[in-house]
Amino acid sequence: MPSIGSIQRFEPDDNRPELLCGDDDLDEFYQIDSIESAKQLLSVTYLVKLEDDTPCAFFSVFNDSVKKNQKEVPRSAFERISRLFPREKRYASVPAVKIGRLGVASDFQGAGVGQQVVDFLKEWFTSGNKTGCRFLLVDAYNQPNVTRFYEKNGFSFLTGGDEKEKTRIMYFDLGLYRA
Amino acid sequence: MARAIKETPILHGEEAMRLTEVMKTNLKRKVSPEERARGRKIFDRLKKSSNCLA
Numbered sequence: 001m002p003s004i005g006s007i008q009r010f011e012p013d014d015n016r017p018e019l020l021c022g023d024d025d026l027d028e029f030y031q032i033d034s035i036e037s038a039k040q041l042l043s044v045t046y047l048v049k050l051e052d053d054t055p056c057a058f059f060s061v062f063n064d065s066v067k068k069n070q071k072e073v074p075r076s077a078f079e080r081i082s083r084l085f086p087r088e089k090r091y092a093s094v095p096a097v098k099i100g101r102l103g104v105a106s107d108f109q110g111a112g113v114g115q116q117v118v119d120f121l122k123e124w125f126t127s128g129n130k131t132g133c134r135f136l137l138v139d140a141y142n143q144p145n146v147t148r149f150y151e152k153n154g155f156s157f158l159t160g161g162d163e164k165e166k167t168r169i170m171y172f173d174l175g176l177y178r179a
Numbered sequence: 180m181a182r183a184i185k186e187t188p189i190l191h192g193e194e195a196m197r198l199t200e201v202m203k204t205n206l207k208r209k210v211s212p213e214e215r216a217r218g219r220k221i222f223d224r225l226k227k228s229s230n231c232l233a
Binding site for chain 2: 123166
């Protein structure tokens with residue numbers, strides 16, 4: 001399995017080395033949309049390189065949150081939750097980071113690169129993070145091979161409401177990853 | 180233009196309650212030491228070689 005060796009943060013004006021994932025949406029985001037998104041401070045895109053400096057993948061991340069409308073929770077359930085959590089810990093909004101795009105170059109698909117990137121992100125947003133972050137979210141293509149990959153990496157579907165949509169929001173609870 | 184990333188939906192009712200319970204339960208659980216070590220190893224390697232992580 002090729003080992004990832006470094007990541008490079010793209011500034012808006014940085015040249016994007018050629019990297020084709022074989023998916024029009026991912027390729028277009030990498031070459032074009034990631035520039036405007038970075039200019040507007042909406043997301044940050046990183047290039048992933050192997051140990052020999054070959055570009056093998058990219059990912060973009062941005063701050064997000066999971067919001068819960070607790071007022072709609074039935075009273076009996078609310079009381080049960082209230083017993084579990086002290087008042088100050090019953091957050092209605094939980095901080096998260098969302099993987100907007102994660103693309104692996106065609107030449108390296110199925111070689112464990114995506115797995116290493118996900119492992120890195122879990123560690124980075126747990127022990128390396130400067131702010132609080134409880135969930136790693138991803139807007140995953142609703143295709144069996146994609147959702148299986150994330151499920152294998154401990155992600156779950158956030159809601160059943162997007163079951164028939166092109167993409168599904170999945171989450172990994174970084175609470176499982178703490179020291 | 181690439182597709183817009185989907186907004187994270189606000190969770191209501193049972194789904195909101197379930198997530199709260201999952202969060203609570205997960206604080207009593209951890210990933211395996213092997214999985215944690217795997218992530219740590221990659222993070223440490225990238226930290227040494229990536230300026231943006233310095």
